[in-house]
Amino acid sequence: MNGAIDANSSAPPDTDFRGSKRLTGAAEWFWYIVAAVSYISLGMWHKWLLDWIIGPMWLVTVVCIGPAVVDRARTRFSRRGP
């Protein structure tokens, strides 16, 4: 697996070693900002969220699950068609 996250990976640029979508450019910024705004907003009111385990996991969860959910929703809508 290490070769797959190595700089010399032969995987297509838009997918990673698992075939999952890579985030780049504006899409990457978007999901990081979504994670930050939601975490900061909730953290101001619920301090228990401001924890060294929850904080990092929050970002990883949003970045992993967010794009996958959006892609699935897009696929479902495009199948239904006009």
Added chain:
Amino acid sequence: MSWAAHQFEVYAVQAHLPKKMIGKVSFWAIFLGDFTPDFLSKFWVYGVTIKGKHYGADVPHQWHRGFPGMGFTHTLFFGVVVTGVIWLWKHNRAFTVGFLLGYAAHVLTDINDSVGVMLLFPYTINWTSQTWAYAATIDGGRYFDAAAYYSSLGLVMDLFWLVVVLLSWRVLTREHWRTRVVPADARIWASLGRYLPERGLLALYRSIIFYGVCRMISWSAWAHLLARPIIDGVERFGYPFDLSWTGPYWIGARSLAHVSPWLAYPMALLLLGGVYLAAAILWDRMGRAQEATRSRSGTHAVPSTHDSA
């Protein structure tokens, strides 16, 4: 104590490694070294309250930074001892040196509050620049501590470390992660890659600074926008800022017996230089010892383009 500074300095260390160590020092070891002092001591500083009864340190600052107490966890002496144990156990240069650098960063940053650390432990006097007030108390807990920190030069310290990282912004890029971070921790990233896609692995690498930025903003916003403290008998809209030395004025800064604050920065810089010099001198020797150990045991590291000394 410092708050988000401890998250930012992990990347600052990663970005400012000596040339021959670039791409060869474990990021997770830097993180673990930076995290260990508070992991060992801080749980009891705030303590817990169960059914109205408080369980925790009687004198939080004595427990956290003093001796008797757990103050030895915030000393280079203890950091070097733990680093030595790690080396004897694993003979892994990337992890050992990373842990030492992370540990040193944490200890040296913590000279800034009014309690400071025992820089020359077992000599048990504290070294502090008294830049801001140490504010962990039994009554105030984490909330009051955060309010004081983010109303004082502590906030400036967090921002300083954030600027240091942002000036080295390449350390946060995918390219840096792939070519400098992954090779030094190949096995760990490979294991994590079984469960996470690449975007998740990269987010995990960046998650420490993410957490630091978010907690800094959240706590600051709470302290200055949401909190309604009563200070000198007057209800305030937010805790007042006080960027004076050893501020904020509205708490009594905790302290222990210490040397002149003027000596703290020179000594900290001297020790920082000493740690980097020692790591640089020992680097090649450790590499040879690591290779010899692996040759004897017949094991080799995961192949990596950056693994050779």
